[in-house]
Amino acid sequence: MPQTFVKAILLLFTLIACMRGYSIADEFHYNNFLIGDRASGMGGAYTGVSDDPSGLYYNPAGIAYTTGRNLSASVNAFYSLTKKYDNVIGGHGWERNATSLLPNFFGIVQPLGDFKFGFSYAVPDSIKEDQDQAFTGSLPTSLGSPADLYIINFNNEDNTYLIGPSLAYELNDKMSAGMTLYLYHRSGQTTLNQFIHLQDGRFEWTNQYIERVERGFKPIVGLMYTPVEKLSLGVSLAKTFVYSSSLNSQKTFKDANAPTVNDYTREVIDDSSKRKFPYEFRMGAAYFPSSSLLLTIDGIYYTSVHDSVFGNRVSVLNGAVGAEYYFNRNWAVRGGLFTDLANTPEQNPTRSDQPEKIDLYGGSLGVSHFTRNTSVTLGGSASYGTGKAQIVSGSTTTQDAEIFGWTIFLSSSYSY
């Protein structure tokens, strides 16, 4: 049974690693990256605006109101994430660091007859971990003897890409509709090399390589509505459908309890189970009191997911508020606040191997300089949260955990 294989590989991996907390990108949150320059500066509260290329991602109906004839925008971001877990091994804490420098978004919008056509590329999730860590001392294990040396070399890279066209149309003076059809591509590789030396002289050694690829599509449909002057309301609905998935694992394992020191096992597992995603429902309002000020608010609701292979997810409601203020026609500043709540259930103290639950809260700032054809934006965001995790496999012990992530982005938009 493919599902059993996946469960087995995830379980084996965590058993051998003696640690949980391994995740491909950050699958426990939906709002890992803010997308776009103007939108990022306003905490992602952009569904009611969406009138530049970033709108292709948030609400494609908004690009019907782009004012430039042709627009392109590009965002490059440096991302850093630190996760800390208390009391993991012999009182030691465990810290995981991930960084990523990547093109976060590129989009272009131009008229096409009565329509506005767009094409965009977005990276809503990405992680790159490269960790070398050694623990010494008397370390508790489930192998019949404490360990005196624990070495882990862990390399993990996982990226999600969305790329595809959009089309928007003004239905009438007050309403527009739009659609984006993203191709979804997610790929990742994990390499683990782990050595545990026990105080009684035995040792355990694991070398594992996992490669995974998912392909699918993510349609986004949106509406933009102007009920009264200076107020714009937007809604969009999205869902990712995976049509192809592959997970390949090769693991070579030297068991501490093997009959002879030369015994080892090798496992190769292939699986094609498809991950399930929630419906993503965005609602946003934008108020334009003057040409210098813009206020926005968004609510993003993700439905629950029943996925027996990759884990169930609870429904999540994230919120964001943002503001944009122009000092003059050449300079503008933006700020925003947002939530990034965990999509995992509350931890049950009687169970083991539960996914971490850490709700995040963040803020963002950005400053833009405009010239005739271009704008350049420098901005950043940060999020922080505390919660609970169970990263020692098979144990009901929970650890206090915290996450701190920050992003700096440099972006430009260009009209021609």
Add this chain to the structure above:
Amino acid sequence: MTNQRAMPAYLCVLLLSLLPLNALAGDDRAWRERASAGATEAETVNEDINEEVNFGREVAARLIGRYGLSSDDQLTRYINLVGQSLVRNGNRPELKYHFAVLNTSDINAYASPGGYIFVTKGALEKMQDESELAGVIAHEMTHVNEKHVVRELGIRATEGSAVSGLARLIGGGTETARIAFSQAVEKALDMLFKTGYKREDEVQADKGAVTLCAVAGYDPGGLVRYFQRINTAKGKATEVLDKTHPAYDARIALLKETMTKEGIESGAYKSFKERFSAALKQTK
């Protein structure tokens, strides 16, 4: 599933609020415009004019490639003399106008941004005096003077500032600008051969033509007579013209109304019938 969060009531209310408020909405959406529009729509600079000329030259080259130029130097010189007499009374002194005859029996005339004006041999054969030629040229000149293509396609120069350079470096703007230029040329040709100018631009060009002719001393009624004549010349020769322009009856009525309104329906205007006939003698 435990721990589910139900969608809050306020979100439902917000969603429902999308439906019934049509009547309250205003049509004016100037409020969407941000203050940065002041930076992006700054006044025309010399670089914009150069870009207009470069763009117009590219479109003109495509027109010449399609039809070929008349090899009659004397005719070309004559067309230029008529055109320059109008240029002196125009409002784009920064442009250097070029006038030429396209080697086709199609009845039409074309304007390319930057000051490139073409009249077809087929159109010349339908004209009976110089004021008619001046009217047609003045109509095309008004398209250029009022920047109809430039505004429609957003033709303007790219910036050379450091900030702009950085923006292009990040966003790959140089390449996209080059592609956009190429796309805009195709759109301009579509306007000339398929879709035509916007109706209000054609109206402005017709109004501008009779006024310009009158100011230059040409009989503004020449354009009316020309329209009346080609209105009856249906067929392959007027296929593009008919497709890209409003109906002649309405245009003729508008011209007459404009002439009356401007007080130029009669006066000491010239038609130069003989001069025109002499200039075209060789080509007929």
